[in-house]
Amino acid sequence: MTIMNKYTSALSTVLAAGTLFFTNCSNVDVNKMAEEQGMTINPSPLELHGDSVVFDIETKLPPKLLKKGYTYDVVVQYNPNDAEPIEVGVVSFNGDDYADAPEATPALSEHMAFAYEDKFQRGQLEYLGRATKVKNEKVKESNDGAFAAMPNGQGQGVITTVKNVQPTFIANYADHGYNNAEEYIPTNVDFFFMQGSSVLRSSEKRGAEGKELTNYVSAANPTKTVTITGSHSPEGSTEANTKLANKRPEAVEAYYSSLMKKYKVAEDEAPQFVTKPVVENWTAFKAILKDSDKFTDSEKDEVLSVVNGSGDFVSKQLKLQSLASYKKLFRYVYPPLRNAKSEILQIKDKLTDAEIQSRAASISEGQMGLDSLTTPELLYAANLSSDLDAKVKIYEAAVRKDDSAIAHNNLGATFFAQAKEAKDADAAMALVEKAIPHFETAAKSESLPEAYANLAGAKLLKGDVAGAQADIEKAAASSNPQVAATVNAVKGYVAIEEGDYDGAIQYLSSAGDDSGVLYNKGLAYLLQASKSGASDYSQASSAFAESINAKDSEWAHYGAAIVAARQSKADDAIKEIKASGDLKTKAAQDLEFFSLWDNADFQAATK
Incomplete structure (x- = not known):
């Protein structure tokens, strides 16, 4: 000024x-x-x-x-x-x-x-x-x-421009818990081979694992991938073992393909096959030895001293042959290593987003039962909706379904969102009051950080700054970015009230792009300049402009008018006052505009 x-x-x-x-x-x-x-x-x-x-x-x-x-x-x-x-x-x-x-x-x-x-x-x-x-x-x-x-x-x-700081409330939604990405159900089928062979025996095909694979393929389950890993026992040359580790998965893939043909699985529904050989690796060997009850502890230690000792794979195998326990190794440890293990990823059957939304709408209107969707699906449907009234109905249905903390919080958050769009302050506050019990329920039942962040915003609106600070501390550890923004917005508000404008700017710069947050940041810049005796209000002007762009704000126009008045730009100040709605009458008595009180255009604008 x-x-x-x-x-x-x-x-x-x-x-x-x-x-x-x-x-x-x-x-x-x-x-x-x-x-x-x-x-x-x-x-x-x-x-x-x-x-x-x-x-x-x-x-x-x-x-x-x-x-x-x-x-x-x-x-x-x-x-x-x-x-x-x-x-x-x-x-x-x-x-x-x-x-x-x-x-x-x-x-x-x-x-x-x-x-x-x-x-x-x-x-x-x-x-x-x-x-x-x-x-x-x-x-x-x-x-x-x-x-x-x-x-x-x-x-x-x-x-008293510092008193122009505005409480900001941000709708914090808790995660709905639904995964809308493609999900998979794993099925594992293991086949075992004779020593030195890559032929899949009939006994394996007729066995429990073979039957499981047959039942799976015949059911025409949608499948993403089939990953087959081939292995071998330690005896034999590197060349022979490498061949076995490659051929055994190929044998299982061929058998799987024959089953698809037998049960007429369409070509475009065939899974992607991935074969992987595991050659000269002691990991599975040591796991089987550890779990076996056929060896004494001293025998296990003797075997492991060889396996973990020096030398290449073949030389270690030769050392094992000289051990007294080798026959037991060959009988109990080696056979399970001659395998081809398959992991089949079945594509989980899920409703499409459109189907979920349709069912949610029917549930919210009482046309379908609450059990027509799971709770995460119902919460997800509300998240997909851009219509706030529709959101409210779906969240109310979710509350009726299982009275969950997330449903209560998100219902309250939607009331918050409606309050931000309300045409007058009384209607907005009525919606905030409607939201508070749901936040309190969510906070009590599961201590949801989103609920505490929302309660902090509500308490700021009601003038309970101490209560807002207490709740925001309970939300501060959340990893939810929206909650973090709310924490900073509340702390920025308090910092302005306390006259800590540097701190306020730091908090509000990390509080998101809500119009109210941007206005408070502009106010903090303005007050910082005023308190320090500076005359550069460019950062305040920019923040007020950002607030207006985010959502046309009467307070941001009022802040811009103060900046213009301090810079002796009477025409700009009067223009912004005209855009400040009901606040123009405040300007008529505001000492920020003392230099304009005798200006006829200012007097006309503030009537």
Whole structure:
């Protein structure tokens, strides 16, 4: 905002009253001294930041006024229109400090503050001059002890733009728990081969594993892939074992293909076959040995010392042949290694999104039973719907189905979403009140972080900042990005209220692109510049513009009007005020627009 220039008429009354007291000289030019002294208040009007009004006061006295042995105090008070005056501070001059420099201009700057109450918004900074002779403590006050208003209208009232911060509530939906991606049901079929053979025996085909495969293929189950891994026992050459590890999966694939042909599985429904040989690998060997009860612990240790020792695969096999327990190895461990293991991934039968939505609509209208969809399917259907009224009906059906925490939270979140689109504040608050019991139920039953985040937003709207802070801490550990954004939005709101604008900007920059969040970020930038005495409001302007683009916001237009007024852009300020809806009447009394109060176009715009 425009800072008032230095004034040259301050302390006139004080000096006129105290001059003879200080000097006892009738030839002192009191009027000249009065013209040369000054008092400056910065900022003016005063501004609220956090819970306090903070300002700087610079006081200058004319040369030769102060004398050794005397003090001169400027007592400052704030006199509200609707409350008793409160003393703010004192600027104290000591004549002894200037005794050796009679031509100097005594000047002091003080940083002052007072706690703010709403009844202090309209009022006036005032001062009283008090001269004291140190030796006998004789005191003389200006204007017969009556406080006088600061010169040139300085310190009139308190700008409370910080109170324009708006509570933001974001609809936080908990995950519906439904996986709409293609899912698979694994089936495992293992076939075993004779030593040195890759022929799939008839006994294997007729056995339990063969029957399971036959039943699976004959059922024409939709199948994604069939992965067949071939293995071998340790004996034999590397060349022979490599061949066996490749040929055994091929034999199983051929048998699978023959079954598809037999049961007339269409070519375009055939799965993708993946064959993988496992050659000269001790992992399965060691697992079988570990689980076997045919070996003593010392025998197992002896075998493992070979397997885990030095040498290549073939040399280790030769060492195993020399062990006393080799016959047991060959009988109990080697046969299970001569295999081809298949993992068949059956495509899980699922309803299409369209089918889920259709059933959900019928359920919500009472045309189908609640058991026509699972709870995750029902919640997923609500998630798919873009119509908020339809969402409400589906979530209400989900609540009736199993009274789950997620259903309650998401129903409340939809009421939140409706509140954000409500045409007036009363309708919006009614929807928020409707949402709160569902959030409370969800929070109690499963401590859902989404529910706590939603409760925090609701409590902010109701003015319960402490309650909102308590709930947001319970949601802070959530991995849900929307919840994280809400946490930062609430913390940003609180930081603005406390006057921590740097912290607010940091939080709100990670709070998403909700229109209310962007407005508060713009406000934080504006207040940060104001508090630091800066005149660059470009970041505030950008954030207000982003808020308007996200959702046309009366408050964002109002914020943009304040920026324009502070930059002395009257036409832009009036344009934004016209776009601020019902807030235009607020502008008529807002000290932010003090410089425009006499502007006819401003007066017309704020009617």
